[in-house]
Amino acid sequence: xxxxxxxxxxxxxxxxxxxxxxxxxxxxxxxxxxxxxxxxxxxxxxxxxxxxxxxxxxxxxxxxxxxxxxxxxxxxxxxxxxxxxxxxxxxxxxxxxxxxxxxxxxxxxxxxxxxxxxxxxxxxxxxxxxxxxxxxxxxxxxxxxxxxxxxxxxxxxxxxxxxxxxxxxxxxxxxxxxxxxxxxxxxxxxx
Amino acid sequence: xxxxxxxxxxxxxxxxxxxxxxxxxxxxxxxxxxxxxxxxxxxxxxxxxxxxxxxxxxxxxxxxxxxxxxxxxxxxxxxxxxxxxxxxxxxxxxxxxxxxxxxxxxxxxxxxxxxxxxxxxxxxxxxxxxxxxxxxxxxxxxxxxxxxxxxxxxxxxxxxxxxxxxxxxxxxxxxxxxxxxxxxxxxxxxxxxxxxxxxxxxxxxxxxxxxxxxxxxxxxxxxxxxxxxxxxxxxxxxxxxxxxxxxxxxxxxxxxxxxxxxxxxxxxxxxxxxxxxxxxxxxxxxxxxxxxxxxxxxxxxxxxxxxxxxxxxxxxxxxxxxxxx
Numbered sequence: 001x002x003x004x005x006x007x008x009x010x011x012x013x014x015x016x017x018x019x020x021x022x023x024x025x026x027x028x029x030x031x032x033x034x035x036x037x038x039x040x041x042x043x044x045x046x047x048x049x050x051x052x053x054x055x056x057x058x059x060x061x062x063x064x065x066x067x068x069x070x071x072x073x074x075x076x077x078x079x080x081x082x083x084x085x086x087x088x089x090x091x092x093x094x095x096x097x098x099x100x101x102x103x104x105x106x107x108x109x110x111x112x113x114x115x116x117x118x119x120x121x122x123x124x125x126x127x128x129x130x131x132x133x134x135x136x137x138x139x140x141x142x143x144x145x146x147x148x149x150x151x152x153x154x155x156x157x158x159x160x161x162x163x164x165x166x167x168x169x170x171x172x173x174x175x176x177x178x179x180x181x182x183x184x185x186x187x188x189x190x191x
Numbered sequence: 192x193x194x195x196x197x198x199x200x201x202x203x204x205x206x207x208x209x210x211x212x213x214x215x216x217x218x219x220x221x222x223x224x225x226x227x228x229x230x231x232x233x234x235x236x237x238x239x240x241x242x243x244x245x246x247x248x249x250x251x252x253x254x255x256x257x258x259x260x261x262x263x264x265x266x267x268x269x270x271x272x273x274x275x276x277x278x279x280x281x282x283x284x285x286x287x288x289x290x291x292x293x294x295x296x297x298x299x300x301x302x303x304x305x306x307x308x309x310x311x312x313x314x315x316x317x318x319x320x321x322x323x324x325x326x327x328x329x330x331x332x333x334x335x336x337x338x339x340x341x342x343x344x345x346x347x348x349x350x351x352x353x354x355x356x357x358x359x360x361x362x363x364x365x366x367x368x369x370x371x372x373x374x375x376x377x378x379x380x381x382x383x384x385x386x387x388x389x390x391x392x393x394x395x396x397x398x399x400x401x402x403x404x405x406x407x408x409x410x411x412x413x414x415x416x417x418x419x420x421x422x423x424x425x426x427x428x429x430x431x432x433x434x435x436x437x438x439x440x441x442x443x444x445x446x447x448x449x450x451x452x453x454x455x456x457x458x459x460x461x462x463x464x465x466x467x468x469x470x471x472x473x474x475x476x477x478x479x480x481x482x483x484x485x486x487x488x489x490x491x492x493x494x495x496x497x498x499x500x501x502x503x504x505x506x507x508x509x510x511x512x513x514x515x516x
Binding site for chain 2: 019
């Protein structure tokens with residue numbers, strides 16, 4: 001079945017986009033399911049002239065934005081509150097806890113394990129509109145033109161948001177004591 | 192000097208491989224001579240290298256089967272197409288809805304008819320208890336107004352007038368067209384039967400007491416529907432003058448209806464007494480004296496000391512004194 005092929009091909013990338021957007025695994029699972037249900041229900045609205053992934057990420061992004069809007073009404077964000085991404089993984093440390101970490105770094109795996117929450121924290125510190133652009137470009141492989149389509153802004157605005165996102169991340173990573181020089185090689189996720 | 196927005200956009204495009212080959216070559220040439228742009232590009236690459244360490248999280252398997260099942264179901268529905276839906280609507284839903292509507296209409300109509308009949312009988316019966324006292328002769332009662340119809344059988348002209356009046360939809364019009372004449376005892380039942388609500392108002396002038404008030408109230412709330420009007424006309428045909436000339440079956444039907452109501456309905460004792468009295472009058476009007484006597488006896492026996500019992504007693508005596516019609 002063609003649909004099953006599509007689901008299996010795009011499920012994980014879409015899930016990662018949603019997970020990084022929301023920072024909460026349980027919520028991301030819900031939104032992932034809602035997104036695919038929406039794909040089934042709105043199949044007749046899909047225009048083959050657009051890339052399927054662009055349409056798919058538009059649906060996923062709209063679900064994320066709607067959910068975030070609802071959640072925002074419910075809870076106020078706080079630096080002292082455990083970040084949702086960490087909380088959902090059973091880690092109740094606050095971002096401040098990571099600033100002073102006296103534990104030694106025995107090897108690269110342990111190092112990666114230690115910095116992962118910091119990277120997640122850095123991502124979640126971005127404003128929503130910058131985060132979504134960064135996620136779509138960096139992890140989902142969408143071009144700036146496609147990002148503009150998904151987010152409903154001009155390509156220049158998408159690029160501008162990306163510049164701000166990169167600059168904000170650079171500063172945040174510096175503050176958290178994380179630098180890009182430990183990367184094993186020059187690899188990036190996409191692009 | 193920091194790169195302009197335009198340069199930064201170019202750098203972004205270059206970092207993400209979105210520049211065309213000539214554009215990329217041109218930028219590379221620029222980078223050799225521009226340390227700011229080179230540093231900016233390096234910053235972008237650093238952030239990318241760092242953020243690339245975030246691992247890919249596998250999507251959960253939960254929900255995948257149900258999603259695929261849902262998609263299959265949706266695909267089957269889509270294949271069936273809208274024609275199947277309209278087919279279903281046309282051949283199943285539409286007739287079902289129509290049938291349901293008809294059943295509802297019948298049930299509602301029956302209920303309304305029953306309620307109207309009952310309230311009509313009540314509005315007729317209630318004032319009769321109170322009006323059992325003799326009517327003053329000078330009072331221009333409905334009874335006196337309706338009496339001339341009795342002459343219809345004797346005068347062809349009046350017969351024509353009465354026939355016209357009977358064709359009229361309103362019983363009240365029939366009453367108003369008739370010229371007032373001296374009331375006759377036998378006309379009273381006819382007047383009551385013909386137009387109970389009109390009867391209740393003048394009759395209540397004659398008497399005082401709670402029963403009269405209640406009779407007015409009941410008369411006032413009695414439905415003035417078409418059904419009531421039909422009932423009223425049906426009864427009018429059986430009114431006293433008409434009793435002598437008109438179809439007896441209308442009177443018999445009214446008697447049967449009243450008996451049926453008394454038999455099947457749960458009534459308050461006062462309502463029951465009133466209806467029994469009404470039945471007495473109808474039975475006397477139909478010359479079924481023995482049944483009328485026993486009905487009056489029943490009222491006297493079952494409701495001793497009540498106004499209904501007094502009324503029944505007077506009615507019985509009056510009819511026993513009067514010569515048989």
